[in-house]
Amino acid sequence: MSATAVVGKAIPKVDGAEKVTGRTVYIHDLKIPGMLYGKIKYSDRVSARIVSIDTSEAEKVPGVKAVITAYNTPEIRFGFLKDNTALKKDRVRQYRDEIAAVAATTPEAAEEAVRKIRVEYEDLPAVFDPDEALKPDAPRVHQTDARGKPLKDNRLRLPWRVEAGDVKAGEEASAFVAEGEYEVGWVTHCCLGTSGCIASFDPHGNLTMYSNTQIPSLARTDYMEALKAMGLRGRVRVVNAAIGGGFGSKLDTYAHEYIAILLAHRTGRPVKIVFDREEEFFATSPRQPVKVRVRQGCDAEGRLTFREISMVLDNGAYTSWGATTPTVMMMPATSLYRVPNVRFEATCVYTNNTYCQAMRGYGTPQVTFAIECNLDELAEKVGLDPLEMRLRNANEPGEITPQGFKVTTCGHRECIEEVAKRLDWKNKRGRAGQRGAKRRGVGMACLMHVGGGAKIYRSDGCGTLIKVDDFGNVDVFSGSMDIGQGLDTVLRQIVAETLGVGIERVNVIVGDTDVCPWDVGVHASRSTFIAGNSALNAARMVRDQILEFSGQMLEAPPEILALENGQVVCREDPSKNLPLAKVLRRAHFAKIGNTMFMAAHFYEPDTDMLEGEFKGNYSCTYAWGCHGVEVEVDTATGHVEIVKYVAAHDVGRAINPMLLRGQVQGAVMMGIGYALSEEMIFEQGRLRNPNFRDYKILTAKDAVKVEPVIVETEDPAGPFGAKGIGEPGLVPSAPAIANAIYDAVGVRLNRLPLKPERVLRALKEREAPSGPCGALQREG
């Protein structure tokens, strides 16, 4: 590994001081002179025709400046299939449907006005189960698509299917086959800072959107389209306040943002809409619920022969990125472990439930739960230790997977071995003779994720602009965003390293589309890799400019010069060393120079966007990992306690080990919540637990100290060898825990979360099987 000054060091997050002193400005804290407060009237029915809306009482509330509905504003369509509108006309399809909105001088007035809006509905039939929704006589959620073309059923016309090798032949060659059905429900991001925005028009009709989006550049395009729909021709600028948590929740644009735009335009004043916690729960889009069927087989030695996965996704009533998660689920489905013959198929179905979105892992936690639980069942059929099963099938560097992913560096095997060692797997697995109510067991599960961007849009690029002043201060304008993960710090490290200056010299500017270059957004664990490479290349260009100029000044070839410790150093003659600042000023002011150093670079990874057959290489490199867990199951209460948790990740290289640990620890805790406690409870489309009392995210009391194992494979394509790590940490948590529960008490739970009631019921059913066909897998 190359010697570095700041890369690889545990440098504290650069905005830490601002955050611990309470000075950071989030959207909640931002006020603009003249600003009004917007509030939304949501549907009282889950599926109905809107007969009439009476806003007359709302308009009379003192302080109210505007009340809008779909009937007095232009239609703004949005979303992946443009099947959603900012305000709903004629028809509601889910409880979170926006029917009207108010702008008022105080939040209280806006709330009062919303309460006074009267809507008359005529109920229509609804459907909540995706399997039901697929039946020919099911109530139809949409009659037509966005263009008005009639739809004949609730199935989304999305081509999520990939096949490679010969699954049938693979199955015939199998000595053992395991088959199972797995179900995961809704969970939500629970960002501590709720969603919100402020829309503001200038007198020329230009829109400034103060936001907390993860996708400034794409959001800008969306808002531009909205302006067009409104018949306006102004420009759009997106300015981000600090983001109080992202995790995918802010990867799309939402109705409330378009409503703020409509209200701001109507009133001629800035309008702020910030969600309260209840809205954050029911009016943002959660993780995609999925029912997965897995069949996979192996030969007599346990080598995988085929894998077949089919799934049904509850899309909800409209379409956002949740419907595209199968494009990423395909990756572990076809390529986690070496499987020669694979088939994957996903069906997305409209229902009258809430519609879904991206959430950390983008589908991979769901599908990995199915694959990894099922793999343990297969291992059992073979009579093989699940550890051995995994080692036998682990991915290797240099392989090209059936779907066409080019595996370059790959620490999969090493991650498995590390987990086994640190968990003392051999001694702890299958402990016989456990007595008493509390039983211990160990389990493991692996993961594969994109580690070098993901070309799911036409561009997976990111731009960076760098300028250097006369004193050696560096400004880095990146298209990417810090959402708490530490991108600002990582970019500083990369640029400081390349220009040989102290990290305090480097300033990173993000989150303003007027000054920052384009970027596709903070998702897919791509920012360190993609934004990092972009910044690295721009910094190298600046470095070369400086060295070129220094060469002229010092009459030395640039090849023997370097930038280190704020100096231009001459490798062959240290007496020639010059302070960098001096060189910069000379370049700027002296006749020989009359130049300032700056550079721009747009980094576009050399990867494929998958369409049609869904084969190709959509990431520059892949992230690998293995989690191992020891649990203690209380057979009297069904309570599962995590005794030890080891998370081994191939990260390429840790640019900042402290921030990296934060990503892993935070993600694992989210993964444990997914496994054990988190669940949005919907009844007939109505969310029953929209608060932190009834939706249980883990607290400091439940915190499990994760033992992180950093496997460094130094990826040649990554900035200083790094791969992405934002999401991988929660991908295998649930299956590792489920597998450990099986080791402890011998029941398999195929439905998340693994709540005490479910564990208990499964234990009871094992004692007294209630039916002939494996009631264990069917519990509610």
Added chain:
Amino acid sequence: MERITIRFKVNGEDATVAVEPHWNLLRVLREELELTGAKEGCGAGECGACTVLVNGRAVNACLYPAVEADGAEVTTVEGLAGPGGELHPIQRAFVEKGAVQCGFCTPGMVLSAKALLDRMPLPSEEEIRTALAGNLCRCTGYAQIIEAVQAAAEELSR
């Protein structure tokens, strides 16, 4: 609505605010005094993002009736750093131990930690976890926060 005048100390300075009877302390701090360090994460006493100290005790400002702050001493996160802006040892430990990600929970966490350490200079890990159990964090997974509180405790009792 009839307003009631309350007088109290915020971060050592006198404050006088005319409040409506139903206002909570968080609203007074954020809206009337522009101390936006305390955050509203839920408005229902469930997340701890609004934690401030009232007479040294950590409270959820979103539930604390403003009128009850009359005569009290309130400390918000803005009042922790020294006069020259040097960070309080708890704040410094949070930065140095990687206990801050998005930062939305941070002001509340820091103040809960302060209330704990003022009362119990060298708490056990279990005591720290219990003291912070009302402060939710979605980003960090708490481990580095707990370590930061431990580090600060050590430094403060040196």
